[in-house]
Structures are given as structure tokens and as C-alpha cells.
Amino acid sequence: MAGKLDTKVAIITGASSGIGAATAIALAEEGAQVAITARRSERLNEVAQKIEAVGGKALPIVTDISDETQVNSLVRHVHTTLGRIDILVNNAGMGALGTVEEAIQQSGGNSST
Numbered sequence: 001m002a003g004k005l006d007t008k009v010a011i012i013t014g015a016s017s018g019i020g021a022a023t024a025i026a027l028a029e030e031g032a033q034v035a036i037t038a039r040r041s042e043r044l045n046e047v048a049q050k051i052e053a054v055g056g057k058a059l060p061i062v063t064d065i066s067d068e069t070q071v072n073s074l075v076r077h078v079h080t081t082l083g084r085i086d087i088l089v090n091n092a093g094m095g096a097l098g099t100v101e102e103a104i105q106q107s108g109g110n111s112s113t
């Protein structure tokens with residue numbers, strides 16, 4: 001596979017679904033080696049299989065990005081295994097739909113102040 005990102009290494013967080021998975025596949029299609037991370041290993045492996053099916057190279061690494069130790073370990077692992085890091089797509093997260101007051105209440109805060 002030859003593309004604009006040949007020789008590049010990318011880390012994509014939140015790559016087990018949605019925007020992160022689609023981004024990982026798109027970067028791999030352009031030739032990047034992609035380290036794909038999230039908490040659900042089964043979903044990550046499915047995305048890795050899709051990447052390999054289109055001729056790309058994926059390195060799935062289970063990581064909870066809310067844990068600094070796991071994030072440091074992720075970066076070391078990618079650098080050691082793939083030799084470089086050129087791109088970070090820091091996509092992992094979750095959306096909350098609702099009002100500001102509802103978000104404050106869901107987080108255990110007090111919306112009356």
C-alpha cells in the first residue's frame with residue numbers, strides 16, 4: 001500500500017469505534033502504521049482486522065487514557081515497537097447530551113451555586 005503517509009506512525013485514541021475507528025482506517029489506507037487504543041480489546045482487534053484487510057498495519061494496544069501510567073506505557077510501547085511517533089489523534093472521550101445544569105448534577109456537583 002503506497003500513500004501520503006508512508007513511513008509515518010500514528011497513535012489514535014478511542015479507536016475501538018466511531019470517529020476513532022474510521023480515522024484509523026483512513027490513516028492506514030494512506031500508508032501510516034497505526035497504533036490503535038481503547039479499553040475494549042475485542043473491538044480494537046476487530047478494527048485491526050479491518051485495517052489489515054485493506055493492506056494496512058495496525059498495532060492494537062488496550063489503554064485507559066484516564067490512567068497516566070497506562071498512557072506513558074502506551075507511548076513507550078509504540079515508540080519501541082514502531083520506532084517513531086509522528087501523529088497523535090487524541091479522540092477518546094464520551095459525549096454528554098443535556099443542559100449544563102444536568103451535566104453538573106450527573107457529575108455530583110451542585111448546580112444552584
Ligand SMILES: NC(=O)c1ccc[n+]([C@@H]2O[C@H](COP(=O)([O-])OP(=O)(O)OC[C@H]3O[C@@H](n4cnc5c(N)ncnc54)[C@H](OP(=O)(O)O)[C@@H]3O)[C@@H](O)[C@H]2O)c1
Pocket residue numbers: 013014015016017018019020037038039040041043063064065066091092093094095
Ligand atoms: N459523534 C459526535 O457527534 C461528536 C461530537 C462532538 C465531539 N465528539 C467527540 O469525538 C470523540 C469520538 O466520538 P464518537 O462519536 O466516535 O464516540 P464513540 O463511538 O463513543 O467512541 C469513543 C471512543 O473513545 C473510547 N474511550 C472512551 N473513554 C476512554 C478511556 N477512558 N480510555 C480509552 N478510550 C476511551 C471508546 O473506547 P472504549 O470504550 O473501548 O474504551 C471509543 O473508542 C469523542 O471524544 C466525542 O466526545 C463526537
